[in-house]
Amino acid sequence: MSCSPPPIWQPDAVSASHIGEFAERVESSTGQHVRDYRDLWHWSVDQPAAFWSSVVDHFDVLVDDVPDDILPDPTMPGAQWFPGAHINYAEHALRRRGSAAAVIAVDEAGTTTHVSRDELRGMVGAVQQWLRDHGVTRGDRVVGYLPNSLPALVCMLATTASGAIWSACGQDYGAAGAGARLAQLDPVVLIADDGYHWNGVAHDRRDDVAQLMSQMPHLRGVLHVQTLDTAAANRNSTLSRWDDVISHPREPVFTRVEFNEPLWVLFSSGTTGAPKGIMHSHGGVTLDHLKLLGLHNDLGEGDCFFWYTTTNWMMWNLVASGLLVGSTVVLYDGAPTHPDPARLWNIVAEHRVTMMGLSPGYLAASEKAGIRPRVDLDLSSLRAIGSTGAPLPAHAYHWVRDNVGASIQLASTSGGTDVVSGFAGSAPTTPIWPGEISAPLLGVNLQAWDDLGKSVIDEVGELVIVSPMPSMPVAFWNDPDGHRYRDAYFDTYPGVWRHGDWITLTDRGSVIISGRSDATLNRQGVRLGSADIYEVVDALAQIRESLVVGVELDADKYWMPLFVVMADGHVLDDNLRRRIVEELRTHASPRHVPDDIIDVPAIPHTRTGKKLEIPVKRLIQGRPSSQVIGVDTVDDPEALDHFRRFAVTSKSPR
Structure with a gap:
């Protein structure tokens, strides 16, 4: 029990x-x-x-030719949903008309643009016509080098309305990183912004756009979005201009495509090789996102949906899908803590957000900054907070209850880019336990399996999905025989999706995420989850953030160091080391106590905020940096440099 x-x-x-x-x-x-x-x-x-x-x-889904048997063969991989049916994602996103707000776009400077449903349809139709004028047809690839802005949303909808395939990359990637993703699709159109703002600084990306164009030999057109003040420099540009294109609104035309036809391509983080292009289908995404947003998140007409994200992350796609259920979606282009740590909370209050989404890191930063949203802001519209990207520690649930509101449902979610959706989460009908995710999501046959492939309860096991989901990828890009797809998810348990997370399914049906199974800590044959350590250590006021890895040195030597980034005004001394050890012994177990506690200036993350445990481990094991991770996949490449000095060239740790 x-x-x-x-x-x-x-x-x-x-x-x-x-x-x-x-x-x-x-x-x-x-x-x-x-x-x-x-x-x-x-x-x-x-x-x-x-x-x-x-x-x-x-949800009264607009779909033609629905077969009598919607899943004739559930075998994975390759299960085909609704064979022969026809559907279009953009048609559902834009099916509602009128003057109600569809989009609220906010930039870092505080400029806000409200776009009605009718105005959004007109913009989408205008861009769709521009795409047609440049020969874009069903199956062509249109790519965006864009921040989280109104043009990104409009261009995605315009592309997919015609049955073309969309993909996007944020401008925090330079030309090399963006090209490693977008260029492999051989796109026919590029839509690019001239730059973006971050932490009050303008980042000019015109040179990167030019380099991207040189990597895309079959471009038929480039649509230029002007965010920075570069009008004079581009007055004679031959590139089409965003403002000119959307100045001629028109009704969009929707092409209903095969249910399993590609909608968009999302990319893996690239931490274990070249970024993989993951294709999802029109039908699978439409149905899954209606379920997730409409049932689990309880969103619908009159609601306002805001999740802090970038175009690099699957959460951007989920925010766009807020339109499917008739909610207003909020797009924020900027740093989450500029000009102050309460930036996201202020957006919620100002725009009467119903559900907001953020990372566990932002909640921890809000707590350590002493922010009191309930006291300082009017959050009466807020009903739920979503959190994903990493396990949410138990103390965060208490902080939200005490400082945001006892009625707020804090809904931790686990999923991934792989399915552009979730595996486990919450619903208005599920209780919330601190440190736990309420339940597997509807339609997700989630189990925890032990080493023998047996389903276990109240024990740590591999997260597996034993039945197909409509939003599972239809294929990887440039994987004609499907071997990369099979190797990614089905190499361990044939016919069963292995996601790569350690989880515990409790006897109440809730889910506890322990961390990545390929980054497992294994002390004397006992598996430990890094999340248990982070929950204790990152809660200390003296610690800004931590990272733990378990390094196999040879057959009988194992080193488990804990790296910590100190909060401003604090130092790592012997007293704090003893405090960390005691906290871990008391609130986790003696096995969770690290071999060494080491101060580092920064912790490296993916660009979606996940700690890079595996690359750090490989650096310490002496692997060359070029074989560990691409620099473009790291939020702060210099952070990796701090770990190279711990590379173990002998058979014993330093």
Whole structure:
């Protein structure tokens, strides 16, 4: 029997929620008795065809030629959903008309642009016509080198409305990093901004745009977005201008494509090789995001959805899908702590956000900065906070309750770019336990497997998905025989998706993420999760952030150092080392105590905020930097330099 604190948040008036209405509809249409969320989840994975058909009906999905058998062969990989059906993602995103706000775009300087549903349709139609004028047709690739801005959203919708394939990259990547992703798609159109602002500094990207163009030999057109004050320098440019194109609004035209036809290409982080292009389908994304946003996040008409993200991250795609359920979406282009650490909270208050999303790191930074959103701001519109990118420590749940609001549902989520969605999360009908994710998501047959491939409860195991999901990739780019796809997810358990996370499924049905299984800490044969260490250490006021790795040196030697970045005004001395050891012994276990505690200036992350445990481990094992990670995938490349000095060239740690 698992032990955990009592729930910190309990459902209230669940029958009024979208998922409550969905459950009632399931009962009336199928006769299935649904007492609670767990009943609904079991039905959704036991009867996947009935479940996803109910999603289609509940959201009145616009789809033609629906087959009698929507999943004729569930074998993975290669399961085909709704074979022969036709659908278009953009058609659903833009199906609502009127003067209600569809988009609120905010830049770092505080400039806000409100775009109505009708105005958004007109912009999308204008860009779609420009794309057609440049010969873009179904299956062509259109790529964006763009920040999280209105043009990025409009161009994605214009591309996908015609059945062309979209992909984007943020401008924090230079030409080399962006080209490593976008150029491999051999695009026919590039849409690029001249630059972006970050922490009050303008970053000119015109030279990078020129270099990108040189890597794309089959471009038929380039659409230029002007964010920086470069009008004079570009007055004679032969590039098409964003302002000119959208000055001629028109109605978009939607091409319904095969259900499993590619919608967009997202890229893996590239931490273990060249970035992989992951293709998702029109139908799979539309259905999954309707389920995730409309049922789990309880979003719909009249709601406002904001998640801090960049175009590099799958959360940008999920924010765009807020349009599917009729919500207003907020796009923020800028640093999350500029001009002060409360920047994101201020956006929530100013724009009456219903659900906000952020990282565990931002919550920790808010706590350490002494921010009191409940006291200083009007957050009466806020109903839920989503968090993803890393495990959310238990103390963050208490901080949100005490400093944001006891009624706020803090919904930690686990998923990935691989499925552009989630595996586990929350719903208005699920309790919240500190440090835990409420449940597997509907339609996600998630299990924890031990080394023998046996499902386990209340034990740490591999996160596996034993039945197909509609949003699983249809393919990898440039992988004609599918071997890279199979190797990525199905090499360990044939026919079963292995995601690469250590999880525990509790007897209550909640999920605890322990960290990446390929970065597992293994002390004397006992597996440990790095998340357990971060929860304790990162909560200390003296520590800004930490990173732990387990390094196998030879057959019988193992080194587990803990690297810490000190908060301003603090130093790592013997007293603090003893405090860290005692906290880990008390709140984790003696096995979680590191061999060494080492002060470093910075911790490296992916550009989506995940700590780079595996590359650091490989550097310490003596691997050359060029074989460990591409510099363009790291948020702060200099942070890696601090770890090269710990490379173990002998058989014993330093």
